Amino acid sequence: EAGVVQSPRYKIIEKKQPVAFWCNPISGHNTLYWYLQNLGQGPELLIRYENEEAVDDSQLPKDRFSAERLKGVDSTLKIQPAELGDSAVYLCASSKQGNNEQFFGPGTRLTVL
Amino acid sequence: KQEVTQIPAALSVPEGENLVLNCSFTDSAIYNLQWFRQDPGKGLTSLLLIQSSQREQTSGRLNASLDKSSGRSTLYIAASQPGDSATYLCAVRPRANNLFFGTGTRLTVIP
Numbered sequence: 001e002a003g004v005v006q007s008p009r010y011k012i013i014e015k016k017q018p019v020a021f022w023c024n025p026i027s028g029h030n031t032l033y034w035y036l037q038n039l040g041q042g043p044e045l046l047i048r049y050e051n052e053e054a055v056d057d058s059q060l061p062k063d064r065f066s067a068e069r070l071k072g073v074d075s076t077l078k079i080q081p082a083e084l085g086d087s088a089v090y091l092c093a094s095s096k097q098g099n100n101e102q103f104f105g106p107g108t109r110l111t112v113l
Numbered sequence: 114k115q116e117v118t119q120i121p122a123a124l125s126v127p128e129g130e131n132l133v134l135n136c137s138f139t140d141s142a143i144y145n146l147q148w149f150r151q152d153p154g155k156g157l158t159s160l161l162l163i164q165s166s167q168r169e170q171t172s173g174r175l176n177a178s179l180d181k182s183s184g185r186s187t188l189y190i191a192a193s194q195p196g197d198s199a200t201y202l203c204a205v206r207p208r209a210n211n212l213f214f215g216t217g218t219r220l221t222v223i224p
Binding site: 004006033040041042043044045048056091093101102103104105106107109 | 117147149154155156157158159162202204211212214215216217
């Protein structure tokens, strides 16, 4: 069974540029999560989807961050414009139901110059 | 807000030693607790999931315990190996909410 797939694995951009990350969850997992992980810290939730509905986006900085999961399968997280402080690892995770075990992808390491 | 603390932040042990990693959380009203492993530059690998009604879970050389009333969990690693070197993260799920992570314990097993 394939795990959670994320792309790209690494991204380097200049500040004020837009960037997008893609995630494909494990087949059959209807819950999808985007996390932000700063160096030396644990992941922090940005947004959680149940199928195509964003059920918790309270920690998503909506002035510059957006996300979508149009068909309830794969998802895209976008930052526009990127700031220096956005440099971090962006992790995607999925689970079968909202309260079950979460499985993580390898993450996208973003560097904003 | 749920706060999760992991002690120690870093730990070095010689190969073959048994060790315990600690996790504490402030709100005992949790649905479950999950232990993860993270290798440098990689994502998180789920190790063990303990439901709130359970006291412990075991997988191979790993044993995780949960004392919900005192807000504590431990991860016991038996007969440590160099391949166990990684950062270990504890995460709790409050009821109907999302995972709250600790900052992790960085483990180094010295051959």
